[in-house]
Amino acid sequence: MKTLLAITLPILLLILYFVVPEQKNNPEKAPQPPREEAEKPGMPSPETLVSLAPDPAAAIPGEPARIIIRGVASLSDIESLTFDDKPVPVFSDESGMAALVGIDFHKKPGSYPLVLTLDDSRIFKENLEVKPRVVATAEFDIPEQLGGNTPKAEHELTATLSTDSSVLDSVTAKVNPEQLWSGPFRLPLGGDPMVTDTYGYSRKTGSVSLSHLGTDFRAAEGTPVHAINSGEVAYTGTLRNFGKTVIIDHGLGIMTMYMHLSEIGVEAGDNVGKGDPVAKSGNTGYSLGPHLHLSVRIGGFSIDPMKFLELMGPK
Ligand SMILES: [Zn+2]
Numbered sequence: 001m002k003t004l005l006a007i008t009l010p011i012l013l014l015i016l017y018f019v020v021p022e023q024k025n026n027p028e029k030a031p032q033p034p035r036e037e038a039e040k041p042g043m044p045s046p047e048t049l050v051s052l053a054p055d056p057a058a059a060i061p062g063e064p065a066r067i068i069i070r071g072v073a074s075l076s077d078i079e080s081l082t083f084d085d086k087p088v089p090v091f092s093d094e095s096g097m098a099a100l101v102g103i104d105f106h107k108k109p110g111s112y113p114l115v116l117t118l119d120d121s122r123i124f125k126e127n128l129e130v131k132p133r134v135v136a137t138a139e140f141d142i143p144e145q146l147g148g149n150t151p152k153a154e155h156e157l158t159a160t161l162s163t164d165s166s167v168l169d170s171v172t173a174k175v176n177p178e179q180l181w182s183g184p185f186r187l188p189l190g191g192d193p194m195v196t197d198t199y200g201y202s203r204k205t206g207s208v209s210l211s212h213l214g215t216d217f218r219a220a221e222g223t224p225v226h227a228i229n230s231g232e233v234a235y236t237g238t239l240r241n242f243g244k245t246v247i248i249d250h251g252l253g254i255m256t257m258y259m260h261l262s263e264i265g266v267e268a269g270d271n272v273g274k275g276d277p278v279a280k281s282g283n284t285g286y287s288l289g290p291h292l293h294l295s296v297r298i299g300g301f302s303i304d305p306m307k308f309l310e311l312m313g314p315k
Contacts, residue, residue, distance in 0.1 A: 052116055052126040055311075061133040062105040062200050062213070063307045064298055067114060069097040079119045083128065084112040088299070089252035091179050100254065100311070102298025103130060105200065105213060133200065135211075140203035143288050146241070154206045157241065157286070161210070164239040171235045171247050172255045172297045180251035181229035184314040186275060188228050188258060188294050193217040196291055199304040213302035214259070214295035219281035221290040225258050226275045228294070233270040233278070242293075243285025246278050256305075257295040260287040 050071040059065040069090065072078060075097065081088045083101045090099045101114075109132045116124040147153025187193060197216035202209045219225075227248055234255060235247040244261035262282025272278055281292040296305045 050116065050118070050122070050124050052114055052124055054114065054126065054128045058129040058131050059101070059103045060131050061103050061107045061109075062302075062304055063103055064296075064303045064311055065101045065103060065128060066311050067099040067101060067128075068095075069099070069116065072097060072118065077118055077120075079117040080115075081117075082113075082115045086299070089175065089177070091252055094183075095315075100252075100298050101128070102253075102301035102303045104301045105133070105211060105303075136201040137204050137209070138201055140205050140210075141288065142205055143286060146286055149206065151206070154208055157205065158208055160240045164241050167235075167237070167239060168242075168245075168247070168257065169300065172257075172300050174234075174249070175253040175299070176232075176249050176251045178251045180231040180249065181254065181274070183229075183274070185229045185309055185312045186226070186314070187217075187309070188225050188256075188292060189217055189219055189223060189281075190226070193219065193292075195306070199306065214257070214293045215305040217292045217294065219290060219292040221262055221280075221282050223281040223292070224277045225261065225279040225281050225292055227272040227278050228256050229274045231256075231272060233266045233268050233272060236264045236266060236268055239285060241286040243287060244279070244282065248272060248278070253297075253299045255297045257293075257297065259293040259295070260284050260291065 050069065053068040053070070055066045055068055067081070067088070069081075075090060075092055078090050081090050081099050088099045088101055090097060092098070107130055109130050111127045111129050114126045114128050142149050142153045142157060147156060194217065195215055196218050197212060199213060199215050200211065202211055229250050231248040231250040233246065234249040235245065238244050242259040244264055246258045246261065246264055246266060248256050250256065258279055260282055261279040261284060263280040264278075265280070266272060266278045281290060283290040294305050295302050296308045297303070
């Protein structure tokens with residue numbers, strides 16, 4: 001019996017601006033003045049200042065954080081942005097210049113560095129605070145189609161899940177340097193689909209605990225499934241536990257995964273537009289009834305699709 005769990009976690013909407021310029025090759029040069037002083041005559045103009053703003057100001061494992069970059073004239077002025085020493089692609093959209101960091105569900109709480117390096121060698125640092133995540137647990141049965149609640153089925157589940165996961169990991173580890181999406185991301189189903197299982201709780205199946213790293217939507221078998229934005233189909237196939245699966249690469253490390261499908265209507269390498277039908281929902285793999293499972297990965301990490309849509313969906 002599935003249990004509906006809603007995990008309500010506070011989101012800090014406070015956007016903080018920090019300006020911490022450092023001169024890479026000239027440590028004696030005086031730091032840049034704060035923004036207010038910059039507008040005085042004879043001082044550097046505000047355009048010469050850069051701010052990095054984590055939004056929300058604190059992140060939670062399993063959630064995306066949007067990094068807002070202000071004061072940089074063009075993407076070509078940026079040499080690199082890193083979070084915790086790993087590169088993060090920067091893009092430009094209607095809200096300005098930004099980057100998305102996917103916080104690993106298993107990331108330890110703490111303060112992690114964001115470092116922006118411009119091509120004129122200026123370096124700007126900011127810390128992104130990662131707070132602890134509260135993880136709820138729910139009992140979950142192994143479906144009859146995978147052997148039911150038996151030790152044998154449990155053993156097979158553990159063994160095959162790592163094989164399935166390595167397929168997904170190898171596909172989503174690639175970062176396409178081109179932005180393939182455009183405009184806001186949308187939901188994968190038409191109308192106003194009901195969320196039946198939220199992201200991030202631990203499903204306890206016998207002695208095995210599995211984290212549910214996606215969002216489940218109610219969908220009768222055969223419901224059209226739409227690409228939530230434009231991109232290129234990176235994978236189609238059937239996995240024992242995830243069932244029939246489609247993965248779409250939206251570029252810059254953002255990928256979406258549609259699982260437990262009944263039919264797949266695209267092939268790897270196909271270009272798809274936002275809203276294009278790519279599959280029909282179903283009940284294949286580790287599934288206790290017809291539904292659509294959506295996962296969103298950023299930089300290879302599965303993050304909460306609904307939090308992703310709050311940041312990247314229609315405003
Ligand atoms: Zn699911």
